[in-house]
Amino acid sequence: MDELTTSARRVPLEAGAGPDNPPCPACGEPLFGWLAEQERLGAPVSRCEACGLGIVGGSRGSEEALAALDRLGNQDHARIVDRQSFACSVGGAGWAGLEPGAHYLFTVEAVRRLVAQRDQVVRRRRWAAGPSLALTWQTLLNSVTFGHNVALAAFGKGEAAPADESWQRRIDALASIVLAIPAAIITLPIELSAALFRRGAVVDLRFELL
Numbered sequence: 001m002d003e004l005t006t007s008a009r010r011v012p013l014e015a016g017a018g019p020d021n022p023p024c025p026a027c028g029e030p031l032f033g034w035l036a037e038q039e040r041l042g043a044p045v046s047r048c049e050a051c052g053l054g055i056v057g058g059s060r061g062s063e064e065a066l067a068a069l070d071r072l073g074n075q076d077h078a079r080i081v082d083r084q085s086f087a088c089s090v091g092g093a094g095w096a097g098l099e100p101g102a103h104y105l106f107t108v109e110a111v112r113r114l115v116a117q118r119d120q121v122v123r124r125r126r127w128a129a130g131p132s133l134a135l136t137w138q139t140l141l142n143s144v145t146f147g148h149n150v151a152l153a154a155f156g157k158g159e160a161a162p163a164d165e166s167w168q169r170r171i172d173a174l175a176s177i178v179l180a181i182p183a184a185i186i187t188l189p190i191e192l193s194a195a196l197f198r199r200g201a202v203v204d205l206r207f208e209l210l
């Protein structure tokens with residue numbers, strides 16, 4: 001756990017929103033530091049301890065968050081990479097959901113609160129098996145590579161943050177090949193139990209008007 005998280009955790013929730021703890025755009029509770037600035041993200045990451053929403057850098061509020069959600073589907077469905085998944089708990093800063101360009105890191109609860117602001121409810125949630133297995137597999141590989149998300153990007157899925165040095169990129173390519181199958185074997189029980197506890201890595205949500 002990094003210093004930012006440790007120091008932020010000393011602030012009690014009831015301290016309320018302030019310049020250092022702006023309100024969560026989904027539920028209004030104060031945001032707290034989660035991860036120190038990562039080079040590939042360009043900003044520190046904060047999170048809401050009530051609904052779990054994660055935010056890279058700042059937020060302009062719920063309209064911006066809803067627009068980001070709509071880009072993951074449209075106004076009646078979205079596929080989110082869940083920040084409250086087992087994969088995220090296991091991966092921390094190496095979680096494959098933290099790809100370059102990420103801004104809002106949704107959870108099912110955060111989505112529920114956000115869509116309620118436009119009089120919608122989450123009618124259905126479904127574990128997206130294939131994408132979840134791929135994301136957890138990549139999260140495990142991220143713990144041994146210099147770069148981030150290099151294996152999935154090699155398959156044309158998502159965006160990688162390759163390592164700076166060419167020798168590191170060569171090691172990453174080799175590690176991804178050699179460890180592909182062992183990582184897949186570990187992925188299976190993690191992600192299947194995650195699905196069982198409704199903490200799968202990728203979730204499809206469907207919304208309806210109240």
Ligand SMILES: [Zn+2]
Nearest residue numbers: 024027048051
């Ligand atoms: Zn919140």
